[in-house]
Amino acid sequence: MLTEILRELSASNVVLVAVSKTHPPGRILDLYHAGQRIFGENRVQEMLEKHTALPADIEWHLIGHLQTNKVKYIAPFVRMIQSVDSLKLLEEIDKQALKNGRIIDCLLQFHIAGEETKFGMDLQEATALLASPEFRSLNNVRICGVMGMATFTEDLAQVRSEFRTLRAIFENLKQAFFSGKPYFREISMGMSGDWRLAVEEGSTMVRIGSLIFGDRQSY
Numbered sequence: 017m018l019t020e021i022l023r024e025l026s027a028s029n030v031v032l033v034a035v036s037k038t039h040p041p042g043r044i045l046d047l048y049h050a051g052q053r054i055f056g057e058n059r060v061q062e063m064l065e066k067h068t069a070l071p072a073d074i075e076w077h078l079i080g081h082l083q084t085n086k087v088k089y090i091a092p093f094v095r096m097i098q099s100v101d102s103l104k105l106l107e108e109i110d111k112q113a114l115k116n117g118r119i120i121d122c123l124l125q126f127h128i129a130g131e132e133t134k135f136g137m138d139l140q141e142a143t144a145l146l147a148s149p150e151f152r153s154l155n156n157v158r159i160c161g162v163m164g165m166a167t168f169t170e171d172l173a174q175v176r177s178e179f180r181t182l183r184a185i186f187e188n189l190k191q192a193f194f195s196g197k198p199y200f201r202e203i204s205m206g207m208s209g210d211w212r213l214a215v216e217e218g219s220t221m222v223r224i225g226s227l228i229f230g231d232r233q234s235y
């Protein structure tokens with residue numbers, strides 16, 4: 017399955033984040049030996065344990081909601097935080113990145129789904145954040161793009177339209193705040209059930225879990 021997905025993704029230059037949440041380190045190591053280096057986790061404690069147990073050149077992406085008081089645990093090693101949804105969180109990431117002598121790559125998470133429960137900002141909130149003097153004073157975070165989750169539904173037209181919304185948000189922010197900044201280039205969208213659609217709509221990074229690892233376990 018991994019090989020097939022990778023073949024399709026490489027044709028469109030899309031990066032795979034293998035979402036390993038709930039799966040034990042041994043399963044991750046199997047994929048590592050098959051060449052996969054980028055893994056996504058949604059809980060800090062779980063990522064920390066796996067980071068400790070597994071090869072150091074794995075690139076860990078945090079994709080789940082992050083509480084400010086937990087940033088310090090992952091700041092020494094996390095490759096990308098995809099779930100940034102407030103200035104307060106970004107300020108804490110910046111502070112902890114500075115302590116570790118690092119610049120941490122982040123994505124802004126947007127709420128594009130119909131469901132109430134999914135985290136994320138809207139364009140107006142993100143614009144206010146990026147225009148604020150507080151944000152401009154941060155030197156140890158780098159905003160590399162946007163992330164979003166579509167509604168979990170069979171209605172493909174709705175999913176497509178949500179992906180289009182995220183892409184439009186990306187283009188809007190690029191023009192307003194990141195023109196001439198090549199690092200602002202990621203549109204992280206697409207999961208097991210909708211990744212092909214996401215790629216059609218301009219995704220640069222898909223986050224696939226169950227399609228690769230099977231059903232979630234109780235880690």
Ligand SMILES: *Cc1c(COP(=O)(O)O)cnc(C)c1O
Pocket residue numbers: 035037058079080165207208209223224225226227
């Ligand atoms: C779990 C998760 C995924 C992967 O979901 P699958 O349907 O298992 O592919 C992707 N993105 C986020 C934010 C997740 O929490």
